[in-house]
Amino acid sequence: MTPSQLTVQAYLKEWLDQIVSRRVRANTLAAYRFNAESYLIPELGAKRLKKLTARHVRFYIADLERRGVGTRTIRYVHATLRAALEDAVREELLEKNVAKLVRAPSVPRAERHPLSVEELRVLFRANRSHRLRGMLVVVALLGLRRSEVLALRWSDVDLTAQTLQVRHGLHRVGGRLQVLPTKTVRSRRTIPLPALVVHELRNHQDRQEVERRELAERWPDSGFVFTTPIGTPIDPDNCSKIVKAAVKAAGLRDVRMHDFRHGVVSVLLRLGVPPRTVMEIAGHSGLEMTMNVYAHVTLDDKRAALDRFDELFTEGDK
Numbered sequence: 456m457t458p459s460q461l462t463v464q465a466y467l468k469e470w471l472d473q474i475v476s477r478r479v480r481a482n483t484l485a486a487y488r489f490n491a492e493s494y495l496i497p498e499l500g501a502k503r504l505k506k507l508t509a510r511h512v513r514f515y516i517a518d519l520e521r522r523g524v525g526t527r528t529i530r531y532v533h534a535t536l537r538a539a540l541e542d543a544v545r546e547e548l549l550e551k552n553v554a555k556l557v558r559a560p561s562v563p564r565a566e567r568h569p570l571s572v573e574e575l576r577v578l579f580r581a582n583r584s585h586r587l588r589g590m591l592v593v594v595a596l597l598g599l600r601r602s603e604v605l606a607l608r609w610s611d612v613d614l615t616a617q618t619l620q621v622r623h624g625l626h627r628v629g630g631r632l633q634v635l636p637t638k639t640v641r642s643r644r645t646i647p648l649p650a651l652v653v654h655e656l657r658n659h660q661d662r663q664e665v666e667r668r669e670l671a672e673r674w675p676d677s678g679f680v681f682t683t684p685i686g687t688p689i690d691p692d693n694c695s696k697i698v699k700a701a702v703k704a705a706g707l708r709d710v711r712m713h714d715f716r717h718g719v720v721s722v723l724l725r726l727g728v729p730p731r732t733v734m735e736i737a738g739h740s741g742l743e744m745t746m747n748v749y750a751h752v753t754l755d756d757k758r759a760a761l762d763r764f765d766e767l768f769t770e771g772d773k
Contacts, residue, residue, distance in 0.1 A: 458504075458505070458548050459503070459505060460503070461503070461504045461548065462502065462503055462504060463495070463496070463499045463500050463501070463502050463503075463504050464496045464500030464501065465504075466504045466539070466543060466548070467491045467495060467496060467500070467539055470539045470542060470543075471484070471487060471491060474542050475538070475539070475542070480626075480635050480636070480638075481628045481629070481633060481635060482626045482627075482628045482633075482635065485628055485629060486531065486535075487535050487538070487539075490531055490532045490535040491535060491539075494519070494524075494528075494532045495532060495535065495536055498515055498518070499511065499515060499536075504543065504548060505549065507540075507553055508553055509553040509554075509556040509557050511553075512533075512536065512553055512554050512556075512557045513557045516529060516533060516557060516559065516560070519532070526560050526561075526562050527562055529559060529560055530559045530560065530562065533554065533557070533559040534559070536554045537552065537554040537555055540552040540553065540554050540555075541555075567714060567717045568708075568710065568714065569710060569714040569715060569717045569718025569721065570595075570702075570707060570708075570710055570714070570715070570718055571718075572722065574707050574708075575595050575596075575718075577705050577706070577707060578591065578595065578701065578707060579591070579592065579595075580705075581701075581704055581705035581706070582701050582704065582705065585701060586662070586684070587659075587681060587697060588655060588658075588659070589655045589656050589658065589680075590604065590659075590681045590694075590697075590698075591698065591701055592651065592652055592655040593607075593652060593655075593656075594698060594712075594715050595715050595718070595719070596649060596651065596652055596719065597619070597646060597648075597652065597719065597736075598716045598719030598720055598723075598736060598737050599621065599646075599716070600624065600638075600642075600713075600716065600738075601691055601694055601712050601713070602624030602625050602626055602691060603621050603623070603624050603637065603738075604681065604694070605624075605625035605679075605688060605691060606622075606623040606624050606634050606679075607619070607621075607679065607680040607681065608677075608678040608679055608680060609660070609678050609679075609680055610678060611680075612680060614648075614653055614656060614657060614660075617647060617648045617650075617653050618645055618646065618647055619645070619646045619648055620644075620645050620646075621637060621642065621643060621644050621645075621646065622636070622637060622643055623635060623636060623637060624636075624637055624638065625688055625689075625691065626691065627690060627691060627692075632688055637738070639738075639740050641734075641735075641738055641740050642738040643738075644735060644736070644738050646736060656680070659680070659681075663682070666684060666686070667686065670685060670686060673685070673686075674686040675687060694712070695712045698712055698715075716737070719736075719737070720733055720737050723736065724746075730742055730746055
């Protein structure tokens with residue numbers, strides 16, 4: 456098929472199989488493929504690639520909105536088309552990326568309400584005997600991504616040196632669990648462990664050793680730090696359910712799994728830890744993400760800041 460005859464459908468299939476599959480992780484490729492096959496190809500697939508215009512894309516996005524497709528889904532679909540057309544421009548199949556000329560609908564920025572320090576104390580007290588208490592502590596105090604927590608192996612943890620290495624993430628891709636490299640180079644990092652985390656990991660290691668001995672040869676030699684009672688890795692969705700159940704058992708308000716990560720970053724910044732240090736601990740790609748996306752400002756933070764004005768002008772009146 457000549458470039459002039461190439462349809463959007465034919466190009467997207469070529470792009471998925473031969474181009475983007477060589478440079479993205481398996482879960483990212485799966486997301487691209489889903490967006491292409493479920494949204495882009497049914498609506499835009501028959502069009503000639505060279506005849507696709509910004510107006511076509513704009514009408515397409517408007518139609519998705521009218522059909523009630525979620526804003527985040529539309530943004531992901533638009534991002535998939537934009538990425539595909541960018542490669543078409545790079546290979547000189549197109550003169551310009553028409554998807555870049557169309558704005559996807561914006562998602563209102565959600566206010567984050569991570570658990571406070573006192574609420575975390577309540578969480579820990581209420582789950583003293585929890586089988587995965589060590590995981591709860593790691594999630595709440597280290598700011599790791601869920602996938603990073605679940606991919607940890609004991610070879611990544613040095614309890615004597617009190618450090619932990621983040622090198623991989625555990626994801627469900629194509630119906631099965633896979634350990635994949637971290638999202639970015641900056642995500643690969645070494646984190647010093649607070650004494651509380653070291654203590655909880657030692658206890659968890661002892662508890663896991665008891666489970667391993669009970670199962671004997673039936674225990675899989677995977678080396679994961681956090682596992683099911685039979686030694687298999689924990690599914691990411693099940694991890695979220697476990698954490699939510701622990702939060703509920705403590706009588707605390709419902710929070711998202713990712714809110715724990717927000718909370719760690721916010722507390723570190725509030726303690727005066729330099730933003731670049733916080734960025735390295737969290738494994739962010741840049742300071743902008745650390746400061747603008749994850750830093751959570753509470754009403755107490757705002758009150759403390761404005762109280763400094765009160766102190767300043769009160770002193771001036773004396």
